Amino acid sequence: MSKLVIVGSCAFDAIETPFGKTDKILGGAATYIGLSASKFSGVSPAVVSVVGEDFPQEYIDLLKNRGVNTDGIEVVKGGKTFFWSGKYHNDMNTRDTLVTELNTLADFDPKVPATYKDAPIVMLGNLQPSVQLGVIDQMIVKPKLVILDTMNFWMDIALDELKTTLKKVDVITINDEEARQLSGEYSLVTAARKIHEMGPKYVVIKKGEHGALLFHKDEIFFSPALPLEEVFDPTGAGDTFAGGFAGYLAQIETVSFKTMKNALIYGSCLASFTVEKFGTERLQSVTDEEIKERLREFEKLTQFDIALN
């Protein structure tokens, strides 16, 4: 089994979209990443996170039952779980955050389980950069690949910390606006080059419904998002993408531009399921056969044959 360390939030989300609204449901970056990575046979993902006593055991069991190691999920006595609430606009591309209660996440001190400190792949979900760095430092064998997801919030309030962490990172995943903010460049090609210079050899720029770009030296690869009849709830799509990306690389155990291209497709494929229902519902139910069928749709969507001599 190929070990994959995943660090990030486990959370309650309350989501409102033009199609309806939910009560507090299971959410959080590490949850989506873990569920997504659990789709890859031969991969043993471990989620490192923190929750309060209010976090239902059934949510932890849900991860366990899918082969996700949960030893690294700390339950804080008397504590409350991170809560986020948001409302999507009609275009489903923009949203307002209604509530953010950090609760136990505010003092998150992640502890990687001893048996996972030699994992070859580490996926750092969006968190304070110093906390992400702390996780890298706990690894007793230098990982083959460290993947970091972050967001504009940390660029605003902890840029130096982020830049320090990035020096130890192999792959960064951010969205297009964040890539522009981090690099100060409008062109994504130039932005990626500047971000390379900050540390990550691979730069993944997520463009939501417009797909994702992978940059490595002078090479570029693009995966579209699957055009869908209906996007029901975009929450967790980026984290599902990251989980598919990391999970595929853990399974294949080979890191190269070629395998990372496939990782980008797998990430996009899994994300296309997440947005079909509220929260983690669709990701929980998706089968191997459905994933395979959808990968075929990605092939049909992108593969062409022009005879070039």
Added chain:
Amino acid sequence: MSKLVIVGSCAFDAIETPFGKTDKILGGAATYIGLSASKFSGVSPAVVSVVGEDFPQEYIDLLKNRGVNTDGIEVVKGGKTFFWSGKYHNDMNTRDTLVTELNTLADFDPKVPATYKDAPIVMLGNLQPSVQLGVIDQMIVKPKLVILDTMNFWMDIALDELKTTLKKVDVITINDEEARQLSGEYSLVTAARKIHEMGPKYVVIKKGEHGALLFHKDEIFFSPALPLEEVFDPTGAGDTFAGGFAGYLAQIETVSFKTMKNALIYGSCLASFTVEKFGTERLQSVTDEEIKERLREFEKLTQFDIALN
């Protein structure tokens, strides 16, 4: 030689971008489409348009020298050529129109040259829908393929006319916002299905820097735009795309979803040159070898290999 009829404007453009500004230079939908289609050997494009006496002979010669038949370009005595002026914002994705002087284009009564009335492919550049319909009606042999480009302006002021014309059209090319306006649907998948029902068997949705989608029955194909370090001037990119799309199909002389996928890639490929310099400058200078090299870049950008049994 495979004949291709192109109808649209020949114009003067004055363009301002963050990189600089131009005086009145050669522009117009039919100009870009014609130059783009002229890159395909074995294709004989004819431009049907109207200009004023102020339109320099060297512009007409420029088309002629590239094998474009210009017999259908009417020069109106004492008339002035259509003039457009626009200024791009810093993001290069949005622009303000500063001047639109229709001039001779206001009374454009296109006349397809007699020798082209049996052309298998007709490319209708953005014009009043009734004028586009008039061109279809001039064809004495039913074309294999009629491609129509249009814009939101005609949906605002001549929707019924547009819908009448669409019944005789095989392929429509519009941008994402226009597809949403025409169909009343936000999802592009649903929008394409509704537009199918209006007539066009193939729907091409252009998303600018985010690529282009081709819809046909239940099949979807996507071509990205090539990520560029610098977009210098987006003017004419959509028309260059249309010219590449139509030119490739004229060359291959076979209309199917498979050939149309390649046409989408050729269109995107040629458009990626146009944006590199002001106006038609780059499109004029691009060589066959450069086009081939860039097609290889599109392959590298999109082709992957996941073993699916």
